[in-house]
Amino acid sequence: MAEIAQKNMETMTVELESMFCTKLYTHEEIRRITKKRTDFEYKIHGLNKTLQDFREYIVYEQTLLKDIRLRRDKFRVGEKKDAIEHRIIKRIRELYEMAIQYYPNDFLLFIQFFKFCKRVNYVNTTNNIVTKMIQKHPNEEKVWYVAANWYAYDCNDLDTAREIILKGLSIHKDFKLLYKEGIQMELIFAVGKQEQKSDSMKHESSEETEEELQKKRKLGLDKIKVYLKHAIEHVDNCEFYIEILEMFDKYKFTEEVQQLIIKHLLNKYxxxxxxxxxxxxxxxxxxxxxxxxxxxxxxxxxxxxxxxxxxxxxxxxxxxxxxxxxxxxxxxxxxxxxxxxxxxxxxxxxxxxxxxxxxxxxxNEEFMSENYYIRWLEYATNDEEGLKIAEKGTTAIPRSVFLWKARLQYLIMTENDEEILNTFKKGIEKLKEKALPLWNALIRYHLLKFKNDEIEIVYKKGIREPPEVSESLKCQYLEWLATTKDFRAVREAYYSMANEKPYSKKLHITMSKLEMMELGINVKTLEKVYQLAVEQFGHEDVDVWINYCQFCQDFLKTDLKQHFQRIYEDAIRKLHVSLQDEFINRFNSYTDINCSCLSLPFPSSY
Incomplete structure (x- = not known):
């Protein structure tokens, strides 16, 4: 076996020399190609060869072939193609043939070889491989489709293609793709010109008399009827017959066949x-x-x-x-x-x-999805009609946020406070945790009406809702209080909400921003916000500790080192062990002070 491998390498000498002489490859690159091929040759001729060895060798040669073509374009080298590319193509063909000889049961290998031969225009070899595929793999449906397609459109041999389709359908009686191929083939034949396939198998209708064309159409339609009769007996698939029907839409002379398909569709489907x-x-x-x-x-x-x-x-x-x-x-x-x-x-x-x-x-029949109610609203001629559509929509789809919001907005246009409130209550009851847009809509309505008392009532109710609603409303409530009342009311509301579960990190962030917007910043009350944040979230969130560090950096200029040391110790004690590394890295980066300079204890994991 080693002798065969060595002999094969010797046959590559001219090819490799040509690759070097044309300056497509350097001496070092030729050496690497030689070594790679030698390794492959010894593998495929060894006792322990596998199909994968052949596949890898073929892929290597195909990749090399592409690279040579790219280099030819780049360096503008056109000579010695016979000595290089043609030899590589021939080698790939021989590798496929050898692999098929050893592994004839691998259907994918046949298909890959078929595609390769077709691509490089090895017509005779392609014919042979198609014949072998049919012999070795008749139980593979795709074989018959590939074979029929080859003979019809590449060899312009319609008779052989028909024989293959009929034989394939005798084995695979419900193979939809083969029926479609047969029908498509006969349709092309009957039409008298190629419309969807390659340039082969063309029939110029201008060269045919009307009588000849009519004969072809009749012959083609007769064969199509045979395929359809066979399909109706063996294929139970509505979509298949609809696809076949669509193939005939633009051909008036197929009206009889269309009628046949429609009758079958209406009878069975x-x-x-x-x-x-x-x-x-x-x-x-x-x-x-x-x-x-x-x-x-x-x-x-x-x-x-x-x-x-x-x-x-x-x-x-x-x-x-x-x-x-x-x-x-x-x-x-x-x-x-x-x-x-x-x-x-x-x-x-x-x-x-x-x-x-x-x-x-x-x-009315309750068969309409949310999307269609939304589209229906686009065609409403006035607010009254829009309200009716939205009411129908919320009745049919009570969990639709969009439709409840639309319904409430249409009602807001009427300024009927009682109806607005009733609809709002119905909406939040249905939407529950998804009801935030309704709360916001009602608050905006009261804002426009300058009803501060009503707004506060809404906020106080809203902060008792599920977290998906209340978290946002808590922050909005603080901001609203800051613009309408004394800041003591803001702090009072903050401490009340901040100490109620579920805790809200966003609430602390909002309050810290509001504290810093005051003309005279109260550092002590501001620090309490950061302390409360680390108390509630310090075990699971690194950000709250870094935010606390930033506060110290900005406002506690004296004894800054001591403040950082205290924050570090508290963080290491409270944070989950999985978050300690992240904290230490960010702490060092933010404070620009190495932990060792603070004489800080490192976690036990260090």
Missing amino acids: WSNELVWHKLAVRETKGLHYQTNPTFEYNGQSTKGRLKAAINKYEEGVEKVPSDKKEKMWSFYLDFLLELQHDILGVAHEFKLNMLRKVFEQAS
């Missing part, structure tokens, strides 16, 4: 909301299918097509079961919402009235 949505969308394109015998269709006008689409949506919301109605209404509403922005030959008033009507219907 009539309760699926996607079916009715698809049928409605088709109506807007003039692709009518009569499902309601009482509906008079007029597809000559845009408005007539729109009415036909609306009729399909209305049939859908009536026929689909309850567990699918919300989605059906969503399709209907999305369609009408999008329609508002379309420039169509339909009166804006008609489209808008339809949207409002359907919003009302969906709401």
Whole structure:
């Protein structure tokens, strides 16, 4: 085995010399390439070789190939491609062939080799690998798809592609992708020109007589019917048939096949909301299918097509079961919402009235999500209508913050204090910990009305609410007191709230800012704020200790070293051991005094 590895290395001599002579690689780089290849050669020819060894060797050669191309562009070197790139490509092919010989059961290896050969245009080798894939891995669904695709679009061999698809479907009867490929292939053939695939397999319709084109279409449609008949027997998937139907939308000559698919959808999947949505969308394109015998269709006008689409949506919301109605209404509403922005030959008033009507219907049936109530509010013509919509929304979705806030704001416009308060109480009862926007809205209303007594009552009630509400209101309350009352009232409220659980770090921060805004700063009362913060949060929060240090730095100029020493000792005693390192680092960085200079005891972990 070593002899084979050595012999293979000798065959690379010309290639390596060419890489050096063209100055693509230096002598040292050539040496590293040689060593790497030697290691790979000994691995793949050794007794303990693995598939991974082959994969790594192939990846290395492919990476080298890309690097050579980049260097050619960079150094503008164009010669000796036969001696370099072509030899590397050939080596990669041989490595794949050798790996497949040893590991024929690895399907992924076949696919990777197939893609490589296709990329470097090894047509004969690609044909061989496709044949081997079918022989070795017939139970892999993807084999049949890859093979059919290769013969149809790369080899321009439609007959072989058809045989492969039919054989593949005889084994994998429910393989949706293969059905789609077969139908797509026949559609392209029937259309007479390539629209979605590569340049191969083109048929210029201009070179065909109308009679020839009609024959091709009939032949293609006949084969499509065979695929559909087979699929209907074995594939139970609504989305699959909708996707197939969409392939035919723009081809009028496929109308018979479209009718066949729609009949199957309505027979088997009539309760699926996607079916009715698809049928409605088709109506807007003039692709009518009569499902309601009482509906008079007029597809000559845009408005007539729109009415036909609306009729399909209305049939859908009536026929689909309850567990699918919300989605059906969503399709209907999305369609009408999008329609508002379309420039169509339909009166804006008609489209808008339809949207409002359907919003009302969906709401009455209780199949409308929060998002649609929000969109409905955008189309309210006045505050009274907006209030009614918001009321419906909060009844249907009582935990919607947006809808309760909208309802309260509409009521605030009426200045009906009793109704505002009643709605506020209902809202906070439903929203609970999410009710902060309602508290803020009510406070703003009283601020605008200059009702200070009412504002204080609201604040005092709000600070008793859950922490998600009360923490913010406590801080706001202090700030409001600072602007409306004597500062003693601020301190009194602060100490009262600060000593009640749950404690609030934000409250201490707010109070410290307010204390520093006073004309004559009271250092003692300010220090009490920082002391209370470290007392309540000093076991779990490094920030409160550093904030205390900053206070000392700014206001306690005398005996600063002693203050820092005291803070350090208290922090080390109170902080959880997991936070002590962070504190020491920040303490040293902030105070610019090393702990050792303070003769401070280090934690036991040091």
